Amino acid sequence: MTKLSVNINKLATLRNSRGGNVPNLIKATKDIESFGAQGITIHPRPDERHIKYQDARDLKAIVTTEFNIEGNPIQKFIDLVLEVKPTQVTLVPDAEDAITSNAGWDTVKHKDFLKDVITTFNKEGIRTSIFVDPDIKMVKGAAETGAHRIELYTESFAHQYAQGNKSAIHNFTKAALMAEKVELGINAGHDLSLENIKFFKEQIPNLLEVSIGHALICESLYLGLENVIPMYLQRLTL
Ligand SMILES: CC(=O)[C@@H](O)[C@H](O)COP(=O)(O)O
Numbered sequence: 477m478t479k480l481s482v483n484i485n486k487l488a489t490l491r492n493s494r495g496g497n498v499p500n501l502i503k504a505t506k507d508i509e510s511f512g513a514q515g516i517t518i519h520p521r522p523d524e525r526h527i528k529y530q531d532a533r534d535l536k537a538i539v540t541t542e543f544n545i546e547g548n549p550i551q552k553f554i555d556l557v558l559e560v561k562p563t564q565v566t567l568v569p570d571a572e573d574a575i576t577s578n579a580g581w582d583t584v585k586h587k588d589f590l591k592d593v594i595t596t597f598n599k600e601g602i603r604t605s606i607f608v609d610p611d612i613k614m615v616k617g618a619a620e621t622g623a624h625r626i627e628l629y630t631e632s633f634a635h636q637y638a639q640g641n642k643s644a645i646h647n648f649t650k651a652a653l654m655a656e657k658v659e660l661g662i663n664a665g666h667d668l669s670l671e672n673i674k675f676f677k678e679q680i681p682n683l684l685e686v687s688i689g690h691a692l693i694c695e696s697l698y699l700g701l702e703n704v705i706p707m708y709l710q711r712l713t714l
């Protein structure tokens with residue numbers, strides 16, 4: 477079964493644009509779960525331009541599905557995750573000035589650092605995942621850090637698929653097979669959408685979770701969250 481974790485960063489971006497509490501993230505999260513989402517993802521960034529650190533604390537009290545916190549493990553982020561104790565933490569190597577995530581970890585170069593951080597979270601019983609490009613070397617490196625899962629960075633697949641190039645999936649399939657071999661669970665995310673999710677799911681064995689935000693919220697402007705979430709669930713059920 478592949479779980480759908482809804483990334484609510486975009487709702488926080490909308491809220492912050494007026495400085496008040498509309499839309500209300502707590503209500504929206506409860507609604508998203510009631511529409512069928514099996515997880516909630518947030519990606520607090522150091523400038524708190526969308527999800528604020530306090531949102532993570534407030535959400536922990538009400539999320540009843542899987543709570544996934546993504547981010548670059550700077551000390552402030554590590555402290556937040558240890559305080560909130562989500563179901564899962566996903567380590568993402570974002571530069572501070574990046575508009576959005578734009579690369580996976582070099583798990584070979586940063587192996588010692590990742591191992592330290594992963595050990596800290598594993599000791600607290602928090603499931604750990606490392607954001608990686610679909611590269612066999614990076615998947616093997618992730619396994620050596622002691623992480624439970626990888627999250628495949630799907631931007632290249634989504635971009636190529638939109639151009640009609642389905643062969644972009646091949647590196648992902650190879651990476652997923654390697655992950656299975658080294659006993660890593662497989663998550664995926666970035667630019668997944670109603671258009672591309674079915675094909676991705678069909679081609680990736682043992683996909684445990686997808687985290688989807690940008691496209692899902694944009695699609696919901698036309699179709700409504702209560703319709704879009706079941707549409708994803710249907711595409712994720714083969
Ligand atoms: C790791 C990843 O791909 C997502 O978390 C994505 O980066 C969302 O972050 P933004 O909402 O800041 O674009």
Ligand SMILES: NCC(=O)COP(=O)(O)O
Pocket residue numbers: 483517519546627664665666667668687688689690691692
């Ligand atoms: N980990 C990916 C994620 O949470 C959502 O990415 P996107 O759908 O906003 O591109």
